[in-house]
Amino acid sequence: MKNNRRLFLKKLGVTTGAAAIAPSVFASDSGQKEYLLRKCELEADQPIRLALIGVGIMGTEDTNTALRHANVSLVAVCDLYDGRLTSAKQKWGDHLFLTKDHHEILKRKDVDAVIIGTPDSWHKQISIDALNAGKHVYCEKPMVHSVEEGAEVIDAWRNSEKIMMVGSQGLSSLGNEKAKELLEAGAIGDIVYAEGFWARMSPEGAWQYNVPEDGNEQTVDWKRYISNTSNRDWDPLRFFRWRNYLDYGTGMSGDLFVHLFSSLHFITNSHGPTKVSSMGGLRYWKDQREVPDVLLGMFDYPENEAHPGFNLSLRCNFVDGTSGTTYLRIVGTKGSMDVKWEEVVLKLNSNAESDDPFMKEQAKLRASSGEESRAKILPPRETSYTAERTWKGAHYDHFGNWFKAIRTGGTVVEDPVFGFRAAAPALLCNDSYFEDRFIEWDPVKMKIV
Template sequence: MKRQRRDFLRKLGATGAIAALSPIALSQEAQAKNLIEIKNQFNSENDTTIKLGLIGAGIMGIEDTNSALRHANVELVAVCDLYKGRLDSAKQRWGDHLFVTQDHKELLKRSDVDAVIIATSDHWHKQISIDALNAGKHVYCEKPMVHSVKEGMDVINAWKKSGKVMIVGSQGVSSLGNEKAKELLAEGAIGDIVYAEGFWARMSPEGAWQYAIPKDGNEQTVDWKKYVSNTKSRDWDPLRFFRWRNYLDYGTGMSGDLFVHLFSSLHFITDSYGPNKISSMGGLRYWKDGREVPDVLLGTFDYPETEKHAGFNLSLRCNFVDGTSGTTYLRIVGTKGSMDVKWEEVVVKMNQTMTSDDPFLQEQARLRGDSDTRAAILPPKELVYTAQRNWKGAHYDHFGNWFQAIRTGGTVAEDPVFGFRAAAPALLCNDSYFQNKFIQWDPVNMKLI
C-alpha cells in the first residue's frame, strides 16, 4: 500500500510550530490552538446570475434555499411542493414574483430555471433528479441521493449523460473541519487509521421527527395521489405525508437521514469508497407513535485495505432517546493518535508514551527489558484546530462549490458517484436491520455481492 508519511510537527505551519515550542505547550496538559483558514474559493470572473427552482419546500428546502440566496447573483424564480400551504408560505417568504406549482414537471419546463434544489421526501429523489437532468437543469439533491441501492446507477448514468453539474447535499464535505481532518490524516498526524466511530443523539419530539401537522393539511391541499404514485397506494394519511421520515415507503430512517452524513465525512477525509460488510441492530424504545423505523440504531462496518488507506472498522450509533440531547461527533483513531472531527473544529489527540499505570503491564514491560530513559520534552497532548470566526458555514460553502462548478464547468465535492457511495452503506444498514443479516457490498463497483 502506498502511504507516504511525513513528519507531522514539521507540517503544522508557523502557528502550530510556535505553539508547540512555547513554554505552556511543553506541559502534557497543554493544547496548541490553531485557526483553520478560510480559502477564497468562490471567486470567478464569471458572475452570471443563476436562477433557481426549489422542489420540496419543507424544512430542508427552506434551509437550502436560504443558504443558496446568501450568494451573490443567485435568484429564486420557482417553487414546487405537493402541499399548497408551503407554496403560499414560499411567496410570503421569498416574494410574489415566484412561479408556484404542485407538479415538478411544470417547473422543469421553464426556460428561466437554470438549476434546481431537490428537497422532497427520499422516495422522490431519484425520479426528480433524472427528470431535472434530462430537462437540462443543474441539480442539488438532498441526501440520501436515492431511496434504495437499486436506484443509484440510474441517477449516475443520467448525470453522466446530461453534462450538467449535480451535487448531493451532505454539507459536511464542504466544511473546514472535514478539509482540515483530510489534510492531517494524509500528513500522518494520527498514523494509519484502524477504527472510526460516530454518534448522533437527540431527545425531543421534533428531533425524533414528530413534526407538527398543519391544520389545513388535508386531501384538498395536498396532492396525495401524486405523493404515493411511485410506491404503495394508500388512503390519505397526514402522518405519512408530514412525518414521512418515520415510514419506509418514503424515508430511509436514522441511517439514511443521519448516518449518511457521517459516511460522507468519513469517505471525504479518508478517500474511501466504503465498506464491504455491513451489519446493524437496534429497536423502537420510546417513540412508539406508529413509526416503522427504530429510534435506537447501531451499525458496524468493515472497510477493506486499499491504496488510499489501511483496513479499518467503523461503528455508528444513533439514539433518539438520549438525555444528553444534540450530541454528534465523528472520531477517527489511528496508530499514533486520534481526531475528533466537527464541521467547525478538529481536535487531534496524540499518544506520547506507551507506559501504563496497570501493575500487570508494568511488570510485563520490566520482564521485556524496557528500561527507564531520560525525560523528554513532549509536544502537546492535543492540537485544536478551529474555524475562523468569520466563516460562513458548511451549508454556505457547499452551495458555493455548486455555483462555482456551474459557472466554470468545474467539479464538486460530492458528485453522484460520491453521493451514492455514501448513501449505499446507510441504506444497506436498514436492510441488515430489517432482514437480520450481514450485507456484503462491493464499494468499488457499487453493487451487492
C-alpha cells in the first residue's frame, strides 16, 4: 500500500501538474490549481558580434532582444531605406557600419552572426549568402518564400557547419515546453484534434504599416528590392506594406499560421500534415492587397511513431473585436490543453479516470470485500500553469538558445529542417487558397506529392 502511495506521489508531478521545472504551486478559490513555470539563465563567456539585415518591426525587435544578452554587440546594419539606416544609428550608436548591400555586411571579419529581418522574398538568398560567408544565421519566419526554396537553404546550412536558427520565437516559450511535457506524460490521453486561432484588428497589426513622407526612389533602393522578383515601377505600398503582396510576403499563413505550426510540431514531435486545404477571403481591408484578411486552414496529420493520427484547424482573422486573440488548443481522449507562450491550462474530461494508484487500490479492496462504495476525493478538473513574473520571455530565450549553440557548437530548437517543416504547410495554404484545391505533402521527405 505504501509503495502505491509513493508511486502516486511521484507520478503526481506529471499527471496533475507539479512538474520539475515548476515547483511553486497555489490553489484558487474555485479549486483550480495553478503552477509557476520557471526558466534558468545561461552563462555567456564568448563575445558575439551581430549584424542586422532588415531594420523593420521584427528586425528591430530581434536586435533589441538579442542585445539584452550578455557579451552580445551590434556592429553593422543593412537596409534599403535611408530612414531606417539613420534610425539605426540613433537606436544603437554612431559606431555602426551602414550599407544597403548585404554583401558588404558579409565581407566584414568583425561580424560573427547575422539577424535577417527582411521581407520573406529575401530570406532564402541572404541566408544562403550568409552561411556561405561563414556567418551564423538567425532568420525570421517563415524560413523561405516558397516550398521550392527549402532544400537549398537546408543544404547550405548542412554544408556550412554554422548555427542557423529560424525565428518563430514562441517555440522557446515555457508554455510550449510545459505542454510538450504534459502530452508526453499522457495528461490528456491520445491527441485526436488541435486548433489554433490568431486575430488582429489594429491597422498596423493588419499590415497597414506607416509609409514615411520621405519614402521615395531617392531614399529607397527599389531596384535591389525587386531584383529577385517581378520588375515593377516604384510603389511605396509594395515596399513599406510588403506583407500584403505575394511577390514579397507570404500572407496570413506565412506570417501567423507558421507560429502555430511551430508550436504544435514541437509539442507533438510531429513532422507535419500530409493533406492541406484552406479557404477565406478579403472581407475588410479593401486596400489593394493581394492576400485574404480572413483565412481558415484544415490539415490531416497521419499516425506515426510520435503520435496517433489527428486533425488540425487554424483560423486567422484581421477583422476582429477581441483586440488580438491567440491560442493553440490540443484535444485528447482524456482532456485538452489551451497553450499560450506564458501559460498552459489543462482541462480533464468529467469522465476521465483518476491516475491515482492509491485510490484505485482502495476501490479494488472495497469491491472485493463487498463494502458499499464511498465518495472519493477527486483531482482538479482544471489546472493552470503560469510563467513567473521574472521570466524574460520566449523571444529572449529563443536568442539564448541560438547564442548558446554558437558558443558551444550545440543545436537549436528551430534549425532549418524544423523551420521548413513548419513553414511548408503554411505556404501550401496559399497554394490551396489561390488554386482552390487540396494539396498533398510528404512531411518526412519534405516534398509535394
